[in-house]
Each structure stands twice: as structure tokens, then as C-alpha cells.
Amino acid sequence: MSAPIKKQGTLYLVPTPLDFGMDLETAAPPGEWLPAETLAIAGRLTHWITENAKSTRAFLKRVNDVMPLAAPLQTQHITELPRAAHKKGDHAPEAAGDAAARALLAPALLGHDVGLISEAGMPAIADPGSSIVRAAHALGLRVVPLTGPVSLMLALAASGLNGQNFAFVGYVAQEPGERARRLRELETLALKTGQTQMFIETPYRNTSLLQALLQTLHPHTRLAVCGALTLPQQTCRSALVSEWKRDQRLRASLPLDAPSVFLLGR
Incomplete structure (x- = not known):
């Protein structure tokens, strides 16, 4: 009898409010610009690929105010995109970049859902992240963009x-x-x-x-x-x-x- 096939995770494209770098003391709560479903999925994810780890932690703190996180912030797996993706973007296919993107998606191959997130707005649009999405498709992973401000x-x-x-x-x-x-x-x-x-x-x-x-x-x-x-x-x-x-x-x-x-x- 063959062993059961392990279910792969999903790559979620998680948008964030457009107030990165602004005064968060006066910022609207994330629920004003992110639908409940987006917040619910963000709250249950524990594995992240991000443009900036610090801004992702700040975002998750805000999510936790309205939607308790599935795991404490200090135990969340947050991995930053390579520095080259920040400086030059990662929209053009390139062998080394695509290999690095596949490596970052290893948790999804083990069954974990993974969130792709940028500092503000939708990842991979005027922000890095395209290489991760390409790699997810190449690996046969499900890719789901969530609703939020662009x-x-x-x-x-x-x-x-x-x-x-x-x-x-x-x-x-x-x-x-x-x-x-x-x-x-x-x-x-x-x-x-x-x-x-x-x-x-x-x-x-x-x-x-x-x-x-x-x-x-x-x-x-x-x-x-x-x-x-x-x-x-x-x-x-x-x-x-x-x-x-x-x-x-x-x-x-x-x-x-x-x-x-x-x-x-x-």
C-alpha cells in the first residue's frame, strides 16, 4: 500500500494597509481597509515571506488587535526576500533568483500555508514578490490573492x-x-x-x-x-x-x- 501524498500548502498574497511609514498613532485600524476574510487568513498563517520583517511584525501586531494570531508573534516564521529583490526587483525571470524563491517555499511543500507580504499594498505589484509567485506556480502550489487596497x-x-x-x-x-x-x-x-x-x-x-x-x-x-x-x-x-x-x-x-x-x- 502506497504512502499517502502529503497535502501541499497554499501561497496567499496578503495585502496590507497603505499607511506604512506614516503615523500609526492616528492610523485607521486594519479592519477599515482589509476585509474580515483577509484578516482571518492573515491571523491563522504562521509562515511568511516578506519584503521587510520589521514591517511584517508591526502588521501582525495590528492584526492581533482585531483577530488573535494562531501563534505568538515571536514564534512566527518570517523570512525576508533576498536583498537583490529589494534593490532591483524580482519581476524578470533569473535562474538564481528563481532557485532562491523555490527554497523559500519549502514550508509550503511540507503542508504549511505561506503568506507573501510587502510593506504596503499588494505584494508583487510595484513591490517585490513576483519570483515567489512564479516559483509557486512552477511547484504546483495553489496561489490565492486576498482582497485589500492597491x-x-x-x-x-x-x-x-x-x-x-x-x-x-x-x-x-x-x-x-x-x-x-x-x-x-x-x-x-x-x-x-x-x-x-x-x-x-x-x-x-x-x-x-x-x-x-x-x-x-x-x-x-x-x-x-x-x-x-x-x-x-x-x-x-x-x-x-x-x-x-x-x-x-x-x-x-x-x-x-x-x-x-x-x-x-x-
């Missing part, structure tokens, strides 16, 4: 720009000349095809990026900026570049010191 989709919905055809292009160049060239390239693509172009920047460079956009783009191009999404100070503004230049109040109302999404199109 800043890119929230910003797109609030922008008034084309939500049927859009592209997220990550970060644009920091060097002024190269940045201007890239912004003109994205604008040309958006105006020619109707495809909304979406990008982000490190918060302390948001102001300089907005200035570059207003200096570079054509007056009739539509520009939207959505900052501090899901937080009390969240603000989304969408207007023609000519209106952004004319009305200083548009710029003054933005929380540019918070994570923001920039969108341009027709």
Missing part, C-alpha cells in the same frame, strides 16, 4: 483617465535631462494611443517630479496626482496641465510628502 487601481479609478487601457511604468529617471526625455516619451504614447501612463516616485522627490511634469508636458495633456490614498489626508486631483499651472491651489492641496501615484493621458 494604490495603483485606486488612483486610476479616481483620475478620470482611461481605465480600459493603461500601463504602470514604475519610476522615471532622476537626472533632469533623462527624466524630461522619458516624460515626453510617455506623453507621446498616451496621446497617440489613449493608454494612461502611471508612475510613482519616492515621496521626498514627489515635488521635483511634479515640477518636471508641469515644465515638460503639453498644456492640453491631462495630469492626475493621487497621494496618501486611504489615509485621512488622501487627495486626488486631475486637470489639464494648463490648469495645474494656472491654479496654484491644485498643487498646494496635494500631500506630496506621502506616497503618491502620478498619471497622465488624454
Whole structure:
């Protein structure tokens, strides 16, 4: 009689609130932005693959306030993604990275459910984690994305720009000349095809990026900026570049010191 096949675990993609790095004293409880089912699954998981272990522990403490954890925080198995995934991303298939990802999923092969988590929002979207998802599929593991906030989709919905055809292009160049060239390239693509172009920047460079956009783009191009999404100070503004230049109040109302999404199109 053959031995029974051990049941494999599931890889859960666990979204987190978008307030990472913000003042948690005034932050809303996670239940305001994460459904009960997402919190329940997060509460019962004991194995994690994470972008940042410290932020994951902070998240689990918040979960424990509304949904008791299945195991004490100090006994949770929390493993960080390789440093290279933080610096360069892990979206491009690469032999060494894929091998490392498979190794991180060893607990799932032994029957443990595993959570993939980033510092804020949905893992593997504008954050590392794609290599883990690819490896899970290659290993035959079940992959389940959980419901929670995704800043890119929230910003797109609030922008008034084309939500049927859009592209997220990550970060644009920091060097002024190269940045201007890239912004003109994205604008040309958006105006020619109707495809909304979406990008982000490190918060302390948001102001300089907005200035570059207003200096570079054509007056009739539509520009939207959505900052501090899901937080009390969240603000989304969408207007023609000519209106952004004319009305200083548009710029003054933005929380540019918070994570923001920039969108341009027709």
C-alpha cells in the first residue's frame, strides 16, 4: 500500500494597509481597509515571506488587535526576500533568483500555508514578490490573492483617465535631462494611443517630479496626482496641465510628502 501524498500548502498574497511609514498613532485600524476574510487568513498563517520583517511584525501586531494570531508573534516564521529583490526587483525571470524563491517555499511543500507580504499594498505589484509567485506556480502550489487596497487601481479609478487601457511604468529617471526625455516619451504614447501612463516616485522627490511634469508636458495633456490614498489626508486631483499651472491651489492641496501615484493621458 502506497504512502499517502502529503497535502501541499497554499501561497496567499496578503495585502496590507497603505499607511506604512506614516503615523500609526492616528492610523485607521486594519479592519477599515482589509476585509474580515483577509484578516482571518492573515491571523491563522504562521509562515511568511516578506519584503521587510520589521514591517511584517508591526502588521501582525495590528492584526492581533482585531483577530488573535494562531501563534505568538515571536514564534512566527518570517523570512525576508533576498536583498537583490529589494534593490532591483524580482519581476524578470533569473535562474538564481528563481532557485532562491523555490527554497523559500519549502514550508509550503511540507503542508504549511505561506503568506507573501510587502510593506504596503499588494505584494508583487510595484513591490517585490513576483519570483515567489512564479516559483509557486512552477511547484504546483495553489496561489490565492486576498482582497485589500492597491494604490495603483485606486488612483486610476479616481483620475478620470482611461481605465480600459493603461500601463504602470514604475519610476522615471532622476537626472533632469533623462527624466524630461522619458516624460515626453510617455506623453507621446498616451496621446497617440489613449493608454494612461502611471508612475510613482519616492515621496521626498514627489515635488521635483511634479515640477518636471508641469515644465515638460503639453498644456492640453491631462495630469492626475493621487497621494496618501486611504489615509485621512488622501487627495486626488486631475486637470489639464494648463490648469495645474494656472491654479496654484491644485498643487498646494496635494500631500506630496506621502506616497503618491502620478498619471497622465488624454
